[in-house]
Amino acid sequence: MTPVDLSRTVLQAVRRAVDGGELAVAVPVRVVVERTRPGGSGDYATNVALQLARPAGRPARQVAEILRHRLLGTPGLAGVDITGPGFLSLTLDRAATTDLVAEILREGTRYGYGDVLAGQVIALHIPHETRAEVIAGALTRIIASQGGQAEIRYEPSRAAHAAYEGTRAPGTGAHTHVTLRPTPEHPPAQSTPHPGDDARLWSLLHPAPHDRTHPVADLLVQRESNPLFRVRYAYSRTRALTREAAHLGFTTTPDTDVAPGTPGTESVTPDTAAPATRHSGPPATPGTAPAPGNEPAPLDRATAPAALAHEAEAPPDTDVAPATPGTESVTPDTDPAATLGTAPATRHPGPPATLGTPGTPGTESVTPDARPAAATPGTAPAPGTPATHLLQTLAEYPPALQAAARHRTPDRLARHLLLVADAFLGFYSGVSVLPVGDEKPLAAHRDRLALAEAAGAVLAGGLDLLGMHAPEHL
Structure with a gap:
């Protein structure tokens, strides 16, 4: 059971509690489930009971007890505990962990692919600059892994670069326009990265777009800091x-x-x-x-x-x-x-x-x-x-x-x-x-x-x- 599965499971428990009249609150759009911090119990934890306590007009621990009752017996969960002021600590069934490994081995390199962006066409507007092209090229693959499609559109002042043109999406689906203007590569290179130039690609992709790029020379050395x-x-x-x-x-x-x-x-x-x-x-x-x-x-x-x-x-x-x-x-x-x-x-x-x-x-x-x-x-x-x-x-x-x-x-x-x-x-x-x-x-x-x-x-x-x-x- 992944954190996404846990989030959906807790959200369903909230919805069932609302439908059953135990909680008089609006069902949240999403529930955040995080890995348990040092000193905590269980594998994951959520503060959803604390968030719902004020709108429900009840103490957080009482809300947590209602949700705990709804979560007990869920396949993949070995235990649900209430800690602190009203946190729900979730312990995974150990058999579920072996199922996770089997799922990864079955899906291989496509593990993690989904359809959260199915039907969406995302237009990526970028300048004619190397780092922007590399980020847009990676995004076309990442977006496709989630069922979406991406178009790379260069700013009107420059023509599109053929190597990063990408696949033109059909004229259907919901279009989303995104402008990408990352911090340019420093120092600027004279050419775009070629396939296999992993050090330079990593130097452009690993930092956040607003951060400066890594020195490529540091990424060619075999050491722990690399x-x-x-x-x-x-x-x-x-x-x-x-x-x-x-x-x-x-x-x-x-x-x-x-x-x-x-x-x-x-x-x-x-x-x-x-x-x-x-x-x-x-x-x-x-x-x-x-x-x-x-x-x-x-x-x-x-x-x-x-x-x-x-x-x-x-x-x-x-x-x-x-x-x-x-x-x-x-x-x-x-x-x-x-x-x-x-x-x-x-x-x-x-x-x-x-x-x-x-x-x-x-x-x-x-x-x-x-x-x-x-x-x-x-x-x-x-x-x-x-x-x-x-x-x-x-x-x-x-x-x-x-x-x-x-x-x-x-x-x-x-x-x-x-x-x-x-x-x-x-x-x-x-x-x-x-x-x-x-x-x-x-x-x-x-x-x-x-x-x-x-x-x-x-x-x-x-x-x-x-x-x-x-x-x-x-």
Whole structure:
């Protein structure tokens, strides 16, 4: 159940309470449901009872109790609590979270598409300026994802540019005229971005239209402060997990498992080519841009930057250098069959890893006294874990995409992709997604792999709408 679904569910509860005579108020147009803030209970919360208290002439907690009674038993909700002066705290059914992952995997890169703009034709009036053209081009795709159509119309003083003319909409539907005049690119470039020029596209799309653009040189460096690198790196990690799982002979569904090394098992998606040989070139040095025409040096799991994990999930005193492949060791009494979002065991302290620098071998061992509590494999993650945070971020992708289409702001989509990437990297650094050593694939590993592939689908779909490439290898 996504925040949009929760908003509709609460709104229906209000409508039923009004129809039943329990509340004498005008039904609001929409209900805002937000993620629970630190220290709160449940997964999401809404202040609708506080908003309706004054018009209803009742205390907010009494209004909240009426709505709580209407919400109890709703499919997808495990609990509804009243907190504070009258907030409704909503706890999702853990089975609904697994349904969300299944929905994302089923819809793929089209997850989040809808029809909120169906029948609408939006005329985008722009100056003949590079950033305005790029924003308008991204908006034509974003608006189309929500069932609408967009026309790009240049200001009368300049002729339309053929590369960004877009699809002319038929003369039907409700026309909406929008004028886009973003802050021009600084410094101005001599040409428009070409396909594959992701750094420049991101520099134009990620900032809000009224903000100045990012320096393109900063987006060519592989480091944590580079938002585009984090998004692209997170997607490449999801693809690497899928390839490595196929090499181990298992996928997210048990009935499609194959023996390791079977020809044709290099990828689980029919339209994906076999994995290319990893490059062995030297990694990029932080603070320097790669040579023109050269792609950034690819990274494998052994050289992944430890700094990419959330600070909240990896305290400074637990940073370790990434281990050389094959050096991960698990003590015999450590049970790896933990749930999807179980926090990792305590690691031996070591020097923080730097980007592109292999870590000290043997630092990846797990101490027996830090074994997490065992849980049933295949269950949904517990609240407050990195996996739950990632699930919530994925659930919020459709409303973020709708907001980007409604408000004509592709930067909202770019910022949410960054949230998804950071949430995935926090999850990726906190658990062993794949079996380690002689460990057999368990239900927990399948759940973690499915969650990783769902994150990859969202990242790929969002980058495609922005006109950017999602790299298989990085």
